[in-house]
Amino acid sequence: MNLDLNTLSYPDFVALMGQENTPPGGVQTVDSWRRSAQQWWAAGASSGNLRVLDLACSTGFSGRQFASGLDRPVNVTGIDLSEQAVMAATAKAPPNDHFIYVCSDAARLPFDDASFDIVLVGCNFAFIDQREAALGEAHRVLTDGGMLCAANFFYRRSPPDELLQAVGEVVGFHPSPHWDFQFWRQFFSRTFDLHSSHTTVLKPVSRASLLAYAAAIGVFSDAPNLIAAQRVVAARRMYRDRSILNRHRHYQGVVVDTWTKPR
Numbered sequence: 438m439n440l441d442l443n444t445l446s447y448p449d450f451v452a453l454m455g456q457e458n459t460p461p462g463g464v465q466t467v468d469s470w471r472r473s474a475q476q477w478w479a480a481g482a483s484s485g486n487l488r489v490l491d492l493a494c495s496t497g498f499s500g501r502q503f504a505s506g507l508d509r510p511v512n513v514t515g516i517d518l519s520e521q522a523v524m525a526a527t528a529k530a531p532p533n534d535h536f537i538y539v540c541s542d543a544a545r546l547p548f549d550d551a552s553f554d555i556v557l558v559g560c561n562f563a564f565i566d567q568r569e570a571a572l573g574e575a576h577r578v579l580t581d582g583g584m585l586c587a588a589n590f591f592y593r594r595s596p597p598d599e600l601l602q603a604v605g606e607v608v609g610f611h612p613s614p615h616w617d618f619q620f621w622r623q624f625f626s627r628t629f630d631l632h633s634s635h636t637t638v639l640k641p642v643s644r645a646s647l648l649a650y651a652a653a654i655g656v657f658s659d660a661p662n663l664i665a666a667q668r669v670v671a672a673r674r675m676y677r678d679r680s681i682l683n684r685h686r687h688y689q690g691v692v693v694d695t696w697t698k699p700r
């Protein structure tokens with residue numbers, strides 16, 4: 438494969454390497470979304486096949502994890518701007534027609550009004566340029582009374598400028614030091630009602646686990662068609678990127694919310 442792994446965008450790199458790109462808080466976050474959603478429909482909010490939109494889904498972890506362990510049939514539709522992400526999510530999906538992935542801009546969704554019961558938004562509004570338009574689209578495609586499940590990093594204290602600059606170079610957008618807890622609360626509360634919320638703090642991981650992770654993803658992953666030299670480049674990039682994101686964790690908290698669309 439003729440590819441410069443150092444210049445690939447972050448979403449394309451993650452997808453090419455088949456990384457499980459989880460929302461902040463990983464499995465626990467998605468499981469807590471599922472518990473809230475189950476309480477919500479137990480209270481009579483929705484019946485029949487659950488229609489889930491995994492917005493800016495990356496390699497599709499959130500939708501797959503949300504669907505696993507559900508006590509009712511589900512259809513998951515994932516969208517992402519990155520074709521590489523859509524291909525990876527499709528490859529990882531269970532082999533049935535309940536999981537569909539399409540390349541699309543979150544700010545212009547190709548779906549009818551009220552076509553979903555649940556929209557999953559894990560750590561993506563930071564990545565999306567037109568975030569107000571994308572929130573409007575998430576609201577439009579949700580049914581009245583539908584649920585938006587969100588997880589975002591927020592700043593507990595301001596990171597130094599050089600770290601923000603380095604994080605910007607990794608992820609491809611410049612994080613704002615103003616993205617604190619209140620920022621995300623106000624962002625979603627413009628159009629949604631808060632249903633549940635909790636915050637957590639993620640601890641930075643050790644250098645040894647960063648190295649092991651980078652080797653596992655870069656060298657040993659089943660990413661297709663990469664020669665040995667490219668795998669070494671991939672592992673180095675993974676280690677460099679994750680080290681910067683790991684340092685960033687000292688300043689971050691995670692807010693996990695569920696919101697409902699007013700009826």
Ligand SMILES: C[S@@+](CC[C@H](N)C(=O)[O-])C[C@H]1O[C@@H](n2cnc3c(N)ncnc32)[C@H](O)[C@@H]1O
Nearest residue numbers: 448458459460493495499517518519542543559
């Ligand atoms: C951190 S990942 C999302 C992780 C995923 N939602 C999860 O819960 O694990 C951010 C994703 O947003 C996608 N993205 C950025 N801008 C987008 C847009 N305008 N429309 C759709 N996807 C977008 C990127 O391609 C990337 O895959």
